[in-house]
Amino acid sequence: MRKRLKTKFLGIEVNLPLVLPAGIMDMSFSGLDISAKNGAGIVTSKSLTLEPRLGHKGPVVAEFESGLLNAVGLCNPGIVDGLTEINQFKERSDTPVIVSVFATNTDDFSKLTNHVNKSRGDFLELNLSCPNVFDEFGIPLAASKDEVFKIVKAVKEISRLPIIAKLSPNVYDIVEIALAAEKAGADALCMINTVGPGMLINTKMVKPVLFNKFGGLSGPCIKPIALKLIYQTYSALNIPIIGMGGVTIGEDAIEMIMAGATLVGVGTAVYYRGIEVFDKINREIIEFMDENNYDNLEDIPKLEKLK
Amino acid sequence: MRKRLKTKFLGIEVNLPLVLPAGIMDMSFSGLDISAKNGAGIVTSKSLTLEPRLGHKGPVVAEFESGLLNAVGLCNPGIVDGLTEINQFKERSDTPVIVSVFATNTDDFSKLTNHVNKSRGDFLELNLSCPNVFDEFGIPLAASKDEVFKIVKAVKEISRLPIIAKLSPNVYDIVEIALAAEKAGADALCMINTVGPGMLINTKMVKPVLFNKFGGLSGPCIKPIALKLIYQTYSALNIPIIGMGGVTIGEDAIEMIMAGATLVGVGTAVYYRGIEVFDKINREIIEFMDENNYDNLEDIPKLEKLK
Amino acid sequence: MNKRITLKIAGIERETNDIKTYSFKHSLNAQPAQFIMLTDFEGGEKPFSISDCTEDVFSITVKRIGEFTTRLFQKRVGDYVSIRGAFGSSFFVSQGKVLLIGGGYAVPTFYFLSKVLKENGAEVTLINGARTKDEHLFSEKLSKLGIKVINTTDDGTFGEKGTSVDITKRMLNHHSQAGAWERENGKMFDFVYVSGPEMMMKALQPLLKDHDYEFLFERYMKCAIGICGNCTMDPLGIRLCVEGPVLPKKLVEQLTEFGQYHRDATGKRIKY
Amino acid sequence: MNKRITLKIAGIERETNDIKTYSFKHSLNAQPAQFIMLTDFEGGEKPFSISDCTEDVFSITVKRIGEFTTRLFQKRVGDYVSIRGAFGSSFFVSQGKVLLIGGGYAVPTFYFLSKVLKENGAEVTLINGARTKDEHLFSEKLSKLGIKVINTTDDGTFGEKGTSVDITKRMLNHHSQAGAWERENGKMFDFVYVSGPEMMMKALQPLLKDHDYEFLFERYMKCAIGICGNCTMDPLGIRLCVEGPVLPKKLVEQLTEFGQYHRDATGKRIKY
Numbered sequence A, B: 001m002r003k004r005l006k007t008k009f010l011g012i013e014v015n016l017p018l019v020l021p022a023g024i025m026d027m028s029f030s031g032l033d034i035s036a037k038n039g040a041g042i043v044t045s046k047s048l049t050l051e052p053r054l055g056h057k058g059p060v061v062a063e064f065e066s067g068l069l070n071a072v073g074l075c076n077p078g079i080v081d082g083l084t085e086i087n088q089f090k091e092r093s094d095t096p097v098i099v100s101v102f103a104t105n106t107d108d109f110s111k112l113t114n115h116v117n118k119s120r121g122d123f124l125e126l127n128l129s130c131p132n133v134f135d136e137f138g139i140p141l142a143a144s145k146d147e148v149f150k151i152v153k154a155v156k157e158i159s160r161l162p163i164i165a166k167l168s169p170n171v172y173d174i175v176e177i178a179l180a181a182e183k184a185g186a187d188a189l190c191m192i193n194t195v196g197p198g199m200l201i202n203t204k205m206v207k208p209v210l211f212n213k214f215g216g217l218s219g220p221c222i223k224p225i226a227l228k229l230i231y232q233t234y235s236a237l238n239i240p241i242i243g244m245g246g247v248t249i250g251e252d253a254i255e256m257i258m259a260g261a262t263l264v265g266v267g268t269a270v271y272y273r274g275i276e277v278f279d280k281i282n283r284e285i286i287e288f289m290d291e292n293n294y295d296n297l298e299d300i301p302k303l304e305k306l307k
Numbered sequence C, D: 001m002n003k004r005i006t007l008k009i010a011g012i013e014r015e016t017n018d019i020k021t022y023s024f025k026h027s028l029n030a031q032p033a034q035f036i037m038l039t040d041f042e043g044g045e046k047p048f049s050i051s052d053c054t055e056d057v058f059s060i061t062v063k064r065i066g067e068f069t070t071r072l073f074q075k076r077v078g079d080y081v082s083i084r085g086a087f088g089s090s091f092f093v094s095q096g097k098v099l100l101i102g103g104g105y106a107v108p109t110f111y112f113l114s115k116v117l118k119e120n121g122a123e124v125t126l127i128n129g130a131r132t133k134d135e136h137l138f139s140e141k142l143s144k145l146g147i148k149v150i151n152t153t154d155d156g157t158f159g160e161k162g163t164s165v166d167i168t169k170r171m172l173n174h175h176s177q178a179g180a181w182e183r184e185n186g187k188m189f190d191f192v193y194v195s196g197p198e199m200m201m202k203a204l205q206p207l208l209k210d211h212d213y214e215f216l217f218e219r220y221m222k223c224a225i226g227i228c229g230n231c232t233m234d235p236l237g238i239r240l241c242v243e244g245p246v247l248p249k250k251l252v253e254q255l256t257e258f259g260q261y262h263r264d265a266t267g268k269r270i271k272y
């Protein structure tokens, strides 16, 4: 049964199409390992920065009926300790690892790349979703095609690993940004990062629920936004896409694939359906394939491209 | 009991704080009337354009677990017939009416204003959320502070009615846009319009559910985004805000008020809770006030402003 | 209840040149007069009344009119379509003597209603009208239900000659003819149901002033979930997709737009 | 179950200089060892074990350590705090002879557990250890439960002299002394529960190798809903906020990080 879910991603055979995305269950080698054991075909590290980051004070997550807000604030142990966890994971598992890194300028991204080159990671993911740094036109880095181009190009020149650009949904023209990444040499895209951000208020205490006040939206509420952006990007580009954003059940994953995703990320749903969510969704994908007479994952059709 | 919900908006006494927003139950005078009878304190017309618009082909709405996508495509009978409905409504009701108009340039907005000047409407709302027209820098009208300034200023000069600028949430810097509207003479803001847009896919037929493929998100999924933008805007501006986006129960309305809204719009929730939703939420607001010892609506505190 | 389901067409039956019945295997659980919104995702999503609904099969009966229905006529058994619903109010299920007055593609709804009324022990009389024999619908299906059917065509090519309105007038006025049914309170029927073109209903309204009745209305529908406001009826603001499509006498009597105008897809009023 | 609730502090009891018990009127429906996340929205949201839970009241017992708990200590009855939970696994409710070994601010959890065990008919012995008399916790409350409590302090200022580990060793080794309890299978207790500083648990582990037991762990918690991965235990990837904080013997034995290191808020490993 499992064989039917095999696929290829950047030349590597991937046994299962689901990806553990950055920031979910990935602070330790054992978190990556349990996710892989539960059916993630690829796992991603927490976005690592040059120095350790404490992140924001709590509450760092806020739940509402349609998803989560989070303001973990890119807490991570720093690139050195982060890579130690990844190497330790690779000692025990064949599952490919995406090393996610975060910075706000080309220099730091390059430094991070040099570290990652020496690790046992399989892919390098650039978290390009920073909304707090602006280019010369006052456009946030995440939305600046020029900044994205510069960073990806610089990293591409020195990276030993294939490069995945992780894109923010909070931009006017996703295709412009994605094309900049592709032109600069990105081998694949990962999208979408969290939406918004948003805010929730505790009405009894008249306070924002998150101490950071604002937090990115994830979970079911963002699925339509993810599908739209993935579809637009798939229609215009030639590199593969890891699609994510609100995938909770098998049918969500099918939607992602039809919108253009090659692999599908499952993050917030770990909360809704447990760490077993990967195997649950794998099974649901197989059920969908049975019902609709698709033999293999790659037989699932994509939408006609946008013109 | 109802007296405790009285408030003031731009110098007018408003009996109830809930607003029927543009696009909901407002194609006919009788739709406005039934909404007012069910507890809307102010009602808004469909966004009217100079000429009638058929809108998109169906499906024009798509439901998902966290809200709705709509692509009605600004269908409306045109400003002349639209104002006839409004006048007919005003013959039967004292409830204030916001006349919403939509255009993509200053000229057309001005022409619309001339029509509205001759109507019995109480407020003029400019739907400034067009994502399909761009300024000279390639920025969508909705996100262009210059375009917003120009339009609001031109309309302000000729409008007999107080002006409400309805803002799109899909911008990098809401405060910049809101300030432009305020500086140009907007008397109030209405926010937020729909988010995204997004897409949903029918997996059996491998087709986008909406014939227009993409549609704006409304309902519970957008509430945190609305709260955040309203709070930022409230913190930076001095004009009142009609807050909306996902308000479904009384506590949502309280959150809107605490974030900075003077009045609260309820749109998609008409689907979830029936046309009686206004009175249901009015009652829930009163219950909240009782539980937390607020005598009047205006005693409900706001969050401390952002610095 | 409003979730979208996507189904293969299980059966197609040609009723007349312009009318086909499509059946689907699905437990829809609809009531008579409720409708679905149907789309093929090729442009357009349109309301159709349920013409039959059993535990696991339901059907709609469609008249080819414009772009959408023409495309639907080209579909074959096994093709997918996607539906939402069932939506809206349903007919009151009366007991006693009831009269159903139907015209055109609105008659099939009465097939479903007749079944339900019969199960409820009502004594059903149905006036099934059409312009001409070729457009006359469901006469065979209805005859199998064991109810009293009065077939009629405007041109007399099938059944009695005359419109449904003519027949109704005759039936209600000529006490001699209808004597056997007449009741003490002067009403011939305990309940009357009307489904057909709006002007037919308008013409029937004065004839039925002594009766209790429900009318089945049609207005342009977009969302079908009560928010777009396209289907409201003046001056009540009744949404036909939620509070309708069936409206009872006491509401019908208040409708100023009934028989006067309806609204098109832009919301513009169109005079009848 | 994980929804945020915002409650007024209903009662505050001073236990020691550094420890207070806060009670809340709410039907939390928690089990022993489960915890809540508590915040005042002034910076920080922290895990605290339930130290008692009845149908409509629950309490937590807090040690003042850093910024957050210091602020909490300034709150008064009637002040609001906001909580999520209860989260996590709970202790197995055993029957027969059971031993509870507790140290420091982890002892109050055992108050709640003891009540539940007693109701279940278990014969409870509890070793309640602290460094010194002033830090010794809950001795009065526990004595009222009708269980056997062995109080102990490292410096002998209250109860027996020695650590909980010393006492346990003595109890389990000196068969003569413990003769009356000993069972045929060589186990003195049907089940052992341990809650306290990690190094205490580590020291107890070899002593308990013949017993069935559960340990209550603590790791840095952020989300408490199983997604941030900050609280996982190597090498199993067990999330203490979901699969823990109570872990059974067969899992404890596989934990390579137990007593070796934990992770701080950045995820960095901190050696014990």
Ligand SMILES: Cc1cc2nc3c(=O)[nH]c(=O)nc-3n(C[C@H](O)[C@H](O)[C@H](O)COP(=O)(O)OP(=O)(O)OC[C@H]3O[C@@H](n4cnc5c(N)ncnc54)[C@H](O)[C@@H]3O)c2cc1C
Pocket: C035, C044, C045, C046, C047, C048, C049, C050, C060, C061, C062, C063, C064, C065, C066, C067, C068, C069, C070, C105, C217, C218, C219, C220, C221, C222, C245
């Ligand atoms: C509650 C209800 C139940 C209906 N039941 C049936 C039925 O059982 N069988 C049947 O054949 N038809 C039924 N109709 C009418 C059916 O929806 C239209 O015939 C169909 O939409 C025509 O589409 P078209 O593209 O083929 O024609 P078009 O050329 O688009 O339109 C022709 C006419 O159909 C009507 N119409 C078109 N679109 C809509 C719409 N979205 N909502 C309402 N009316 C529309 C208008 O009067 C229009 O003038 C029903 C309509 C309503 C409101």
Ligand SMILES: Cc1cc2nc3c(=O)[nH]c(=O)nc-3n(C[C@H](O)[C@H](O)[C@H](O)COP(=O)(O)OP(=O)(O)OC[C@H]3O[C@@H](n4cnc5c(N)ncnc54)[C@H](O)[C@@H]3O)c2cc1C
Pocket: D035, D044, D045, D046, D047, D048, D049, D050, D060, D061, D062, D063, D064, D065, D066, D067, D068, D069, D070, D105, D217, D218, D219, D220, D221, D222, D245
């Ligand atoms: C499952 C569990 C149950 C707990 N139950 C209790 C209890 O019943 N009573 C009690 O007093 N304390 C309990 N704690 C510990 C309590 O959470 C910390 O004492 C508190 O968070 C300290 O916060 P602070 O700001 O005052 O101190 P800080 O100066 O922030 O930290 C002091 C120490 O507290 C611990 N700590 C801080 N933040 C966290 C966190 N988010 N998650 C876990 N540990 C943290 C760390 O070891 C840290 O070194 C429990 C912890 C866990 C994981």
Ligand SMILES: Cc1cc2nc3c(=O)[nH]c(=O)nc-3n(C[C@H](O)[C@H](O)[C@H](O)COP(=O)(O)O)c2cc1C
Pocket: A021, A022, A023, A024, A046, A047, A068, A070, A072, A074, A100, A127, A166, A191, A192, A193, A194, A217, A218, A219, A220, A222, A244, A245, A246, A247, A265, A266, A267, A268, A269, D227, D228
């Ligand atoms: C708690 C949390 C932490 C996250 N941390 C990161 C991160 O460090 N780097 C990153 O690129 N994305 C991060 N994300 C975003 C996710 O990787 C993912 O893009 C997003 O959550 C959408 O997917 P989902 O709806 O399946 O969760 C985080 C998301 C959550 C919920």
Ligand SMILES: Cc1cc2nc3c(=O)[nH]c(=O)nc-3n(C[C@H](O)[C@H](O)[C@H](O)COP(=O)(O)O)c2cc1C
Pocket: B021, B022, B023, B024, B046, B047, B068, B070, B072, B074, B100, B127, B166, B192, B193, B194, B217, B218, B219, B220, B222, B244, B245, B246, B247, B265, B266, B267, B268, B269, C227, C228
């Ligand atoms: C079906 C539909 C039609 C709408 N049409 C308009 C419109 O014509 N003009 C406008 O400014 N906003 C329009 N909106 C946006 C609403 O006015 C409102 O800003 C948005 O739906 C968020 O509020 P809600 O979540 O309460 O629905 C429409 C929304 C919906 C769902």
Ligand code: FES
Pocket: C220, C221, C222, C223, C224, C225, C226, C227, C228, C229, C230, C231, C232, C239, C240, C241, C242
């Ligand atoms: S069709 Fe939209 S309200 Fe009825």
Ligand code: FES
Pocket: D220, D221, D222, D223, D224, D225, D226, D227, D228, D229, D230, D231, D232, D239, D240, D241, D242
């Ligand atoms: S605290 Fe986040 S996974 Fe346990």
